[in-house]
Amino acid sequence: MVKIEFYDPTGVQKTAAPPAARPSTLEKKRIGFVSNIHWQADRVLSVVKTWLEKDFPNTELLPIDKFPKGSALIDRDETAEMIKQSGVDLVIVGNAA
Amino acid sequence: MIARKEFAGVIKNAVSGIGLAPDVAMVTFPIDVFLPDSDLTALEGRREELYDKLMRWTPAAAKGDSAPMVSVEGKTYEEALIKANDLFLAKQWGDGLPLWPATRERVDWILRGSPWPRDRVLGKFPPRGTTTTVESCAIALAMAGGRPEYLPVLIAAVEAFLNPAAKADMLQATSASVFPVVVVNGPIARQIKLNSGFGCLGPDPVHPAGASIGRALRQMQQNLGGALPGSGTMAVWGQMRYTNAVFAEDEDGLPEGWQTHAAERHGFARGTNSVSLVFVTGATNIKRRGAGEETAEEDAIQGLHVMAGFMAIPHTHYAGGYDNGTPGVLLMSSVVARSLAQLGWDKQRIREFLWEHSKLPKEQLRKAGAPAWFKLSSSQAVRDSINLERWPITAKPGNIAIVLSGGAHSSHGFWMQAQNYSVIGAKISVPPHFESLAADTKSRPLVNGGS
Numbered sequence: 267m268v269k270i271e272f273y274d275p276t277g278v279q280k281t282a283a284p285p286a287a288r289p290s291t292l293e294k295k296r297i298g299f300v301s302n303i304h305w306q307a308d309r310v311l312s313v314v315k316t317w318l319e320k321d322f323p324n325t326e327l328l329p330i331d332k333f334p335k336g337s338a339l340i341d342r343d344e345t346a347e348m349i350k351q352s353g354v355d356l357v358i359v360g361n362a363a
Numbered sequence: 364m365i366a367r368k369e370f371a372g373v374i375k376n377a378v379s380g381i382g383l384a385p386d387v388a389m390v391t392f393p394i395d396v397f398l399p400d401s402d403l404t405a406l407e408g409r410r411e412e413l414y415d416k417l418m419r420w421t422p423a424a425a426k427g428d429s430a431p432m433v434s435v436e437g438k439t440y441e442e443a444l445i446k447a448n449d450l451f452l453a454k455q456w457g458d459g460l461p462l463w464p465a466t467r468e469r470v471d472w473i474l475r476g477s478p479w480p481r482d483r484v485l486g487k488f489p490p491r492g493t494t495t496t497v498e499s500c501a502i503a504l505a506m507a508g509g510r511p512e513y514l515p516v517l518i519a520a521v522e523a524f525l526n527p528a529a530k531a532d533m534l535q536a537t538s539a540s541v542f543p544v545v546v547v548n549g550p551i552a553r554q555i556k557l558n559s560g561f562g563c564l565g566p567d568p569v570h571p572a573g574a575s576i577g578r579a580l581r582q583m584q585q586n587l588g589g590a591l592p593g594s595g596t597m598a599v600w601g602q603m604r605y606t607n608a609v610f611a612e613d614e615d616g617l618p619e620g621w622q623t624h625a626a627e628r629h630g631f632a633r634g635t636n637s638v639s640l641v642f643v644t645g646a647t648n649i650k651r652r653g654a655g656e657e658t659a660e661e662d663a664i665q666g667l668h669v670m671a672g673f674m675a676i677p678h679t680h681y682a683g684g685y686d687n688g689t690p691g692v693l694l695m696s697s698v699v700a701r702s703l704a705q706l707g708w709d710k711q712r713i714r715e716f717l718w719e720h721s722k723l724p725k726e727q728l729r730k731a732g733a734p735a736w737f738k739l740s741s742s743q744a745v746r747d748s749i750n751l752e753r754w755p756i757t758a759k760p761g762n763i764a765i766v767l768s769g770g771a772h773s774s775h776g777f778w779m780q781a782q783n784y785s786v787i788g789a790k791i792s793v794p795p796h797f798e799s800l801a802a803d804t805k806s807r808p809l810v811n812g813g814s
Contacts, residue, residue: 282382
């Protein structure tokens with residue numbers, strides 16, 4: 267038999283940090299929305315906000331336009347800092363297509 | 364995240380690239396949901412799933428350190444080679460065409476061309492964020508049929524690619540069919556027989572360096588960066604990206620007083636080995652020569668008007684590199700350059716002419732819906748440009764890249780329309796014994812007069 271041994275070309279990805287912990291409930295949370303405005307993001311987020319208002323009445327939902335919108339503006343460190351300073355427990359970040 | 368099903372790979376690559384496990388809490392839908400005036404009632408049935416993702420989702424484990432070597436066996440070498448290529452397809456490691464298995468022997472041979480140790484880290488390949496080393500380059504070049512003397516150019520191209528200013532994380536994933544163009548300046552182009560003349564964009568069996576280097580870069584874009592068609596990259600058509608475009612500037616053809624692209628764009632003195640990387644999304648031939656009734660002056664002006672016409676489109680991607688990137692790369696042959704130079708033109712004057720004559724009427728922009736995009740730009744210059752009566756395709760003439768290349772012929776120009784944020788330059792480092800490596804290339808036949 268002839269054997270050819272060669273390198274796997276896909277290398278290794280190092281995981282530096284775990285994702286943010288999931289909240290055990292959405293009740294009594296302060297929730298923000300961040301929209302890139304593309305692909306019907308504002309419309310989709312409005313639907314999600316309506317669901318949350320109905321299903322988690324004790325949850326505080328910030329307006330969808332509370333934070334800067336659009337791909338360029340949401341990609342800025344200033345926007346991330348603004349979200350942190352807002353005191354939200356979590357943000358729901360747009361959609362993608 | 365609410366996402367289109369086929370976009371999941373792009374999203375996983377993106378989070379992996381920022382150091383998280385390559386997984387995201389997603390609820391996916393067909394693209395119809397995401398189109399204008401879409402029916403969103405499909406969302407309703409997935410409400411509980413969305414809540415579940417918000418509260419109870421856990422990520423899949425990241426791919427850890429795996430055995431770096433794989434193997435195949437066959438009764439003959441031919442059979443083993445077929446099995447190796449079957450494995451490439453099964454693992455989605457290649458471009459679909461046959462590849463060389465990157466054996467230790469072949470990779471060690473390629474690494475003779477490295478100026479640095481094999482484990483030197485060049486960065487993380489975006490968007491997936493795979494650690495990229497000199498050895499990663501050598502493996503890709505081995506698979507792409509490369510040679511040791513090509514490695515310095517590939518390493519420099521990868522360094523340019525990984526430069527954050529290139530924003531390759533976005534361009535790798537975009538639905539536009541973007542591909543990188545690498546222009547090489549300096550004596551190394553001739554040393555490795557990188558084409559600057561007839562057929563420099565390939566294919567060219569006389570000057571195989573460009574195809575091997577570009578194919579290796581493409582392997583890395585996919586195998587390390589995750590740009591797998593239809594899942595890791597949304598490039599709708601893909602576009603002839605097997606080898607990208609790697610070619611040399613025809614420095615010998617530059618008229619007296621004209622600077623090299625590397626000198627103009629990156630400040631690299633002539634004689635410096637360097638690459639210049641720009642992402643483009645289109646490549647088209649421009650017939651510029653007159654029918655024969657015109658004077659030399661008229662031929663020059665008419666030809667420039669034709670070129671400007673190809674550039675003058677309401678291409679909203681022009682906005683990405685509006686301030687300091689480029690609207691595209693104009694390839695000009697030495698014959699055309701010489702004719703223009705004899706009439707008193709230099710690259711800067713040509714750029715100013717093209718900039719002025721490629722301006723678009725405001726109304727044309729409006730009809731194309733471009734201002735709505737420009738309003739979203741992070742560039743003040745782009746936002747301000749909405750109000751101009753005639754819209755320049757880039758903030759200043761100097762952004763238009765002109766590279767001398769192609770066969771010595773007067774009929775055509777070539778326009779590579781960009782989608783980019785910056786034009787990235789990088790010097791090429793070579794090992795001390797590079798002359799002897801290059802001599803091996805030199806000993807092979809040179810059929811025509813390209814570099």
